[in-house]
Amino acid sequence: MSIFEQTESEVRSYCRAFPVVFDRSEGCFMYDEDGNKYLDFFAGAGALNYGHNNPYIIGKMTEYLQHGGILHALDMSTVAKRKFLTDFQERILKPRGLDYKVMFPAPTGTNAVESAFKLARKVKGRQTIFAFQGAFHGMSLGSLAATSHAYPRAASGTPLLGVTFMPFPYGFNKSFDTIGYIENVIEDDHSGSEVPAAIVVETVQAEGGIIPVDVEWQRRLRELCYKHGILLIVDDIQIGCGRTGEFFSFEKAGIVPDMVTLSKSIGGIGLPMALLLMRPELDIWGPAEHNGTFRGNQLAFVAADAALDVLENDHLLEHVKQTEKFLVKYVEEKILPLDPRIEYRGRGLIYGIDFTALDPSGALAGKISKKCFENGLIIERSGRNDTVLKILPPLVITEEELKQGLDIIASSAAEIMSKEIAK
Ligand SMILES: Cc1ncc(COP(=O)(O)O)c(C=O)c1O
Known part of the structure; x- marks a missing residue:
């Protein structure tokens, strides 16, 4: 029995599917401790858009470390954070005509989702969030409430409150007017559901089985939210940062969500980092009203900033x-x-x-x-049932590696x- 089996919790997952001990990685490849090479079509579940150990990003991180750059600073102002915020504004938001304030929640995806839900409820003074059948938004209680899979939900051991699931245009509901249905639920005061504070959506459900929604559906959802004073949250944690061929997954639809969650590849090289983007007028937080020790991963700021160079240069x-x-x-x-x-x-x-x-x-x-x-x-x-190879x-x-x-x-x-x- 390995040390992993002996001492690590039964909750471990990916190591069961890939039962070797990994040691090194480079580009699109991972190597186990015996030197066997594996092509990586998993990319850290979307955290490694720029490849393993991207040499340009590593170079910037090494410079920062050698300079004695600060590594932990809570949410204090730092040179590394200033550079990232400036470049993110200038190179990502402004060219796309997007006006968002940036919040750094704790560094994983679920933290971004938690803060989005909390803020939406605070802004609107309503409790309900609409999520979709097949959705995945994280494993902490608030985001788990919006994650549809029965198996992890059952593990919560407590009621998962405040989320109502709507049909997603897939499978049984493929030819069903799902947006029309949502509108009916909102407008019918006998639907049994209150008007939600927000609707949260992945424009390609990733964990749900790689299910994209078309641009028309996204536009109709945006319009519906405007019409009824509901905040639209796009969860771009897995499919943002260039994954769909645009930096944000909703760009092709030409919509502007009220909030956007990002994590995974925003950290550039697999370092934990998460962002909540919000329209400026929604930023009604009081100081420290949503706090946390690890909201300033300085090395991730450096890597994230270098990743913006890679995005452009490559x-x-x-x-x-x-x-x-x-x-x-x-x-x-x-x-x-x-x-x-x-x-x-x-x-x-x-x-x-x-x-x-x-x-x-x-x-x-x-x-x-x-x-x-x-x-x-x-x-x-x-x-x-995990029927879809992802x-x-x-x-x-490269095309050669893909082939x-x-x-x-x-x-x-x-x-x-x-x-x-x-x-
Ligand atoms: C769309 C989406 N939202 C949220 C999360 C949760 O992110 P994390 O696992 O970093 O908490 C994930 C993770 O796979 C995700 O795919």
Whole structure:
């Protein structure tokens, strides 16, 4: 029994799917302690958009450390924070015509979601938040209340209050007018639901099974929120920072959410960091009304700032759009022909290969991802019963590396399906 099995809690998860001991990483590759190399199509669940140990970012961090740059400063003003805030305004917000104030909650995604909900309730004086079936917003009690999966919800041991789930245009509800339904719930004073303070949405549900919503749906949701005085929160924690080919996932729809949550890749190189962006007039917090010790990860500010350089210098947004075309072509030509029941969905460099129609239990997708790992590819699953293989490589991936990973998916799926599926 390893030290992990002996002493680490049973709650551990990813180490079960990828049962080796990792040691080093570089770009799109991870290496275990025996020197075996794995192509990474998981990218720290979206925290590594700029790749592992990006040399440019490491260079900036090393300079900062050698200079004796301050590492912990609560939310005091620092040179590192000033540079990040300035560059984020000048290079991300202003060019997109976005006027947001920035709040640094504690450094993980769930902290950004908690602060968004708290602020929305405070601003509106209402308790309810609408979230969507299939949503994932985090594991602390407030955000877990807006996370739909029964399994982690059951572990809370206490009622999860203040969130009502609305249908998402997927599966049973695909052809249903979900926005019309929400409007009806809001307008009907016999719907049993109060008007919510906010509606929180992922424009591509990631953990939910890689389910994008189209731009028209996003626009209608925005309009509905304006009409009824409801705040729109876009959770861009997993699919922001360039993942969809735009910095923010909602840009293509041309909408402006009232609040945006960011975490994961905003930290540049996998360092914990989270942001809540809010329209300035919503910033009614009193000093220290939402506090925390680790709201100023200085090294993450340095890495986050350097990542903005990488985004620009490597023309990453353009690269994502180009690489997406290659990905889609490959999936259509080499993976879908394996079986007509396989589906795929996605945007930018987040795509799902959906095996639900072949095996809704998820066992088949599980065997395929296991086979991928044996063949040197790290790939996770998502969706109901984990039936969807989730392609989530670092954005800096080359076409050649992408092809290498897709080849592994295609051959592993073909091998497993030839054994498991009676056609
Ligand atoms: C959309 C979304 N929101 C929130 C979270 C929670 O982030 P964290 O795990 O850093 O708390 C995640 C994590 O996967 C996520 O994908």
